[in-house]
Amino acid sequence: MTGLDARLRRGPAVPAPPSQLAERAAASGVLDVMFATVDSPIGPLLVVATERGLARVGFPQESRDDVLGAIATRISPRVVEAPARLDGIRRELDEYFSGARHRFDVALDWSAVGQFGRQVLDACAAIPYGATDTYAGLARAIGAPRAARAVGNALGANPIPIVVPCHRVLRTGGGLGGYGGGLPIKEHLLRLEGALAL
Amino acid sequence: MVLPPFALVLDDHQDVLWRYVVAMAGPHDGADLYQETLVAALRTYPALHDATNLRSWLLTIAHAKVVDAARAGSRRPVPVAEPEAAATHLPEPADDELWGAVARLPDKQRAAVVARYVGDLAYADVARVVGCTEAAARQNVRAGLARLREEL
Numbered sequence: 001m002t003g004l005d006a007r008l009r010r011g012p013a014v015p016a017p018p019s020q021l022a023e024r025a026a027a028s029g030v031l032d033v034m035f036a037t038v039d040s041p042i043g044p045l046l047v048v049a050t051e052r053g054l055a056r057v058g059f060p061q062e063s064r065d066d067v068l069g070a071i072a073t074r075i076s077p078r079v080v081e082a083p084a085r086l087d088g089i090r091r092e093l094d095e096y097f098s099g100a101r102h103r104f105d106v107a108l109d110w111s112a113v114g115q116f117g118r119q120v121l122d123a124c125a126a127i128p129y130g131a132t133d134t135y136a137g138l139a140r141a142i143g144a145p146r147a148a149r150a151v152g153n154a155l156g157a158n159p160i161p162i163v164v165p166c167h168r169v170l171r172t173g174g175g176l177g178g179y180g181g182g183l184p185i186k187e188h189l190l191r192l193e194g195a196l197a198l
Numbered sequence: 199m200v201l202p203p204f205a206l207v208l209d210d211h212q213d214v215l216w217r218y219v220v221a222m223a224g225p226h227d228g229a230d231l232y233q234e235t236l237v238a239a240l241r242t243y244p245a246l247h248d249a250t251n252l253r254s255w256l257l258t259i260a261h262a263k264v265v266d267a268a269r270a271g272s273r274r275p276v277p278v279a280e281p282e283a284a285a286t287h288l289p290e291p292a293d294d295e296l297w298g299a300v301a302r303l304p305d306k307q308r309a310a311v312v313a314r315y316v317g318d319l320a321y322a323d324v325a326r327v328v329g330c331t332e333a334a335a336r337q338n339v340r341a342g343l344a345r346l347r348e349e350l
Contacts, residue, residue, distance in 0.1 A: 004296075004343065004346060004347060004350070005315065007293055007296050008296070008300075008311065008312075008315035008316065009315045009316070009318065010293070011214075011217030011218075011220070011221060011316040012217055012220040012221050012225070012293070012297050012316075013293065014220050014225045014228075016212070016213065016216040016232070017229050017232065017233075019208075019212070019233070019236060020233045020236075021208075021233070021236045021237060021240065024233060024236070024237045025237055025240050028237060028241065030237070030240050030241045031240075033203075035205070065203075065206060068203040068205065068206065069202060069203060069206075071203065072201060072202060072203040072204075073200060076244060077201035077202065077203060077204055077243055077244055078204055078240055078243060078244060079203035079204050079205050079206075080204060080205055080240065081205050
């Protein structure tokens with residue numbers, strides 16, 4: 001009797017086919033949020049996108065479930081793993097980390113960013129590859145010279161790090177300042193770009 | 199209603215969903231029903247009011263797909279692995295004898311037995327999945343098991 005129970009509970013031993021959910025969902029217009037993991041020299045990055053574009057890059061030490069959970073609450077719970085549909089950003093990140101790419105071209109979804117944050121991140125995105133600026137410098141650039149601290153907070157809340165290069169913003173006087181991904185990653189990116197002496 | 203990301207629901211339940219549709223419809227038709235269930239579930243997911251029993255919710259959708267397919271006549275329950283799919287890379291014996299016998303159960307008994315054991319559901323959820331009362335679910339599981347024991 002228990003033998004029959006156990007055999008039934010095990011279920012048919014047929015391997016599951018690969019899910020076609022991402023393709024089918026996209027075809028029927030119900031793929032609201034897609035994500036994939038991209039390997040990189042600083043560890044696996046979580047990339048999350050909507051139809052509008054890249055909405056979030058998660059650092060290796062961020063919990064995948066937490067990042068996706070926040071997105072599910074804010075955008076839509078229709079969150080599906082869809083690596084093939086994120087090949088574009090994967091390729092650009094690969095090229096960036098190999099030093100071949102100095103500027104990202106993928107579309108971005110800014111919907112999580114408020115007006116002030118957007119101003120700050122736009123100014124930050126204008127810092128060229130290989131260069132750096134300071135919190136105070138960015139504050140001046142957006143016409144709010146006394147808002148260096150708020151600028152720092154806005155950079156800290158950057159949902160699309162690496163692609164929107166908040167790592168290029170340092171403390172006045174040359175200190176590295178902070179970084180959501182941790183200072184070793186900030187240093188790695190700045191060395192990669194030649195902005196820090198080896 | 200705060201719902202977890204759909205991908206995390208699948209992390210937890212897609213294996214059970216797959217085994218459920220294979221036990222109900224066989225690996226060939228089950229493969230289509232599995233993909234169809236995933237999309238149908240994703241489509242209605244944001245409207246869900248209760249995220250406490252997502253496995254029985256998924257299996258309820260799967261069950262409706264299985265019933266529709268059987269009704270359409272295009273699919274018959276043949277849950278025995280096809281020869282080319284069998285054995286070679288399977289980690290354990292496919293137990294075709296058992297699943298052949300399950301396939302020959304009357305519809306209601308098969309649905310209840312599979313929901314109960316493969317779906318690992320409480321009787322209340324078995325009833326929800328197959329669309330009957332809890333008492334009928336118990337009765338169908340009992341009758342189905344008795345029949346399987348006779349056959350095996």
